[in-house]
Amino acid sequence: MPQLxxxxxxxxxxxxxxxxxxxxxAYAQDALGDVVYVELPDVGRTVKAGEQIAIVESSxxxxxxxxxxxxxxxSVNDVxxxxxxxxxxxPTGQGWFFKIKFSDTAQHGALMxxxxxxxxxxxxxx
Amino acid sequence: xxxLPLTSSDRTxxxxxxxxxxxxxxxxxxPAAVQLKGxxxxxxxxQSEIEVERFxxxxxxxxxxxxxxxxxxxxxxxxxHIPASVDQxxxxxxxxxxxxxxxxxxxxxxxxYLFEFQTQVALLTGMEIANASMYDGATAAAEAVxxxxxxxxxxxxxxxxxxxxxxxxxxxxxxxxxxxxLQVAVPCPRTDENFTVDETTSCVVVQNPDFFGxxxxxxxxxxxxxxxxxxxxxxxxEIISLGLLKSPGEMxxxxxxxxxxxxxxxxxxxxxxxxxxxxxxxxxxxxxxxxCGETVDADGRxxxxxxxxxxxxxxxxxxxxxxxxxxxxxxALAFTMHLSLLGEKGLTDLAELxxxxxxxxxxxxxxxxxxxxxxDNFFNEFVLELPKSAAAVVDELAKLPILxxxxxxxxxxxxxALKNLLLVAATELTTEEDIKIFAAxxxxxxx
Numbered sequence: 001m002p003q004l005x006x007x008x009x010x011x012x013x014x015x016x017x018x019x020x021x022x023x024x025x026a027y028a029q030d031a032l033g034d035v036v037y038v039e040l041p042d043v044g045r046t047v048k049a050g051e052q053i054a055i056v057e058s059s060x061x062x063x064x065x066x067x068x069x070x071x072x073x074x075s076v077n078d079v080x081x082x083x084x085x086x087x088x089x090x091p092t093g094q095g096w097f098f099k100i101k102f103s104d105t106a107q108h109g110a111l112m113x114x115x116x117x118x119x120x121x122x123x124x125x126x
Numbered sequence: 127x128x129x130l131p132l133t134s135s136d137r138t139x140x141x142x143x144x145x146x147x148x149x150x151x152x153x154x155x156x157p158a159a160v161q162l163k164g165x166x167x168x169x170x171x172x173q174s175e176i177e178v179e180r181f182x183x184x185x186x187x188x189x190x191x192x193x194x195x196x197x198x199x200x201x202x203x204x205x206x207h208i209p210a211s212v213d214q215x216x217x218x219x220x221x222x223x224x225x226x227x228x229x230x231x232x233x234x235x236x237x238x239y240l241f242e243f244q245t246q247v248a249l250l251t252g253m254e255i256a257n258a259s260m261y262d263g264a265t266a267a268a269e270a271v272x273x274x275x276x277x278x279x280x281x282x283x284x285x286x287x288x289x290x291x292x293x294x295x296x297x298x299x300x301x302x303x304x305x306x307x308l309q310v311a312v313p314c315p316r317t318d319e320n321f322t323v324d325e326t327t328s329c330v331v332v333q334n335p336d337f338f339g340x341x342x343x344x345x346x347x348x349x350x351x352x353x354x355x356x357x358x359x360x361x362x363x364e365i366i367s368l369g370l371l372k373s374p375g376e377m378x379x380x381x382x383x384x385x386x387x388x389x390x391x392x393x394x395x396x397x398x399x400x401x402x403x404x405x406x407x408x409x410x411x412x413x414x415x416x417x418c419g420e421t422v423d424a425d426g427r428x429x430x431x432x433x434x435x436x437x438x439x440x441x442x443x444x445x446x447x448x449x450x451x452x453x454x455x456x457x458a459l460a461f462t463m464h465l466s467l468l469g470e471k472g473l474t475d476l477a478e479l480x481x482x483x484x485x486x487x488x489x490x491x492x493x494x495x496x497x498x499x500x501x502d503n504f505f506n507e508f509v510l511e512l513p514k515s516a517a518a519v520v521d522e523l524a525k526l527p528i529l530x531x532x533x534x535x536x537x538x539x540x541x542x543a544l545k546n547l548l549l550v551a552a553t554e555l556t557t558e559e560d561i562k563i564f565a566a567x568x569x570x571x572x573x
Binding site (some may be wrong): 037039042057058059060061062064 | 411436442
């Protein structure tokens with residue numbers, strides 16, 4: 001499986017050809033608790049890395065989700081509107097949020113790999 | 127929940143605990159230069175209760191109030207009968223301090239009446255979901271426009287010229303301060319309006335009955351709006367009209383805002399009132415304010431919770447859906463009590479009575495030489511075209527005293543075409559005798 005890379009805001013991105021499949025991390029879904037709603041961006045929207053483009057809402061809090069890379073939104077995971085619990089059940093699988101058609105692979109390379117991200121989240125607890 | 131004020135020994139104990147000698151000691155960090163010494167400028171020194179009562183009563187007697195003479199005032203605030211039981215029940219301690227606690231589920235009674243309020247608002251407006259109330263109809267209208275901007279991601283709202291001018295003012299203030307565009311039509315007391323809607327229009331805001339009392343079916347407008355991805359916002363300033371009229375929901379409205387004053391709440395010099403806010407369920411996450419939900423507890427018993435509050439200010443801070451973090455709890459409760467006492471049939475009967483009295487008023491007015499009823503239709507309020515300045519006529523009749531209605535020029539001082547228009551309303555409190563006196567005196571003034 002192609003490598004998952006993470007942002008400091010707990011999004012992940014996995015490359016698939018010229019698109020990046022993105023979602024929120026297992027750590028993030030665990031911190032949020034039961035996800036009850038996900039507000040996704042419009043398909044076709046041009047986004048910049050770090051731009052707030054989605055909202056994930058749990059019974060405790062509504063949090064912003066940011067674009068991990070520059071590009072254009074090519075599809076969103078509509079299944080989440082009827083089954084937001086997928087974000088908790090399979091955060092890096094069926095619980096993906098959106099796909100971005102990107103132009104710059106270097107942006108992906110600059111994100112944290114799995115090990116760095118796990119170290120990063122451990123640091124957040126201390 | 128009781129309100130228990132502090133006693134002086136409570137205060138002394140608290141001051142002792144923190145090591146302060148007096149309450150004034152608590153203010154010693156405030157520079158002496160900005161501390162108030164002596165009386166507040168322009169206010170007299172304290173007086174006894176008897177003296178204060180005498181002073182305030184004398185002030186109050188300078189007013190002509192709607193209950194003291196024939197009154198035909200309306201224009202967004204209506205003089206209705208409030209059952210004595212509503213005021214008596216409101217005095218109950220657990221209601222009178224109706225602030226929603228920060229652990230709201232402790233107050234099941236408060237949440238239950240808010241849930242019932244929401245249910246009534248949804249049924250009246252014909253919408254799928256309603257919130258636990260807003261400040262008043264005008265602020266609800268401004269919130270609705272902002273909500274439409276969020277949903278459509280557009281920044282241009284089209285406003286009917288027959289929307290209550292105060293509602294327009296509040297929307298305008300929001301537009302100026304938060305940066306969206308308004309396209310405002312001119313007032314149309316004589317003809318129907320046409321609205322231009324395109325792919326940049328976030329919403330169209332209309333009113334029914336409109337500011338001039340005219341009735342509309344906005345179904346066709348709703349279809350036009352839908353074609354362009356534009357939301358239809360319908361405002362209602364006289365909620366009792368929904369006892370008879372087709373609801374905004376049936377017409378296809380996306381958001382309905384209304385003033386709830388007519389049920390349970392007195393005129394109160396213009397406030398506090400209660401704003402009603404309802405919308406289609408698919409927009410619920412963009413709806414401002416709070417929502418009470420019905421659920422079951424661990425043992426399966428019916429209970430109530432505040433829901434969707436993750437979008438509110440205390441959690442989302444500057445990213446909150448709206449900066450409203452409260453509601454008009456006590457006024458909403460009065461609304462709910464009054465409507466519960468009326469029931470569905472009672473509301474319809476009340477609406478019919480309002481309309482019947484307005485018909486009598488219209489018939490009597492139409493017979494006066496030089497006076498013309500402008501409306502083809504109305505609920506309990508309509509426009510009279512007089513042979514002279516409506517403001518002058520109102521001043522003249524106030525001397526009798528008769529509160530003859532609201533001159534339209536008060537809202538549009540620069541519009542000469544509206545100068546002779548008088549907005550008059552009748553309610554269940556209007557008597558045949560009131561109408562007789564009004565017609566006789568208006569005839570004299572217009573002669």
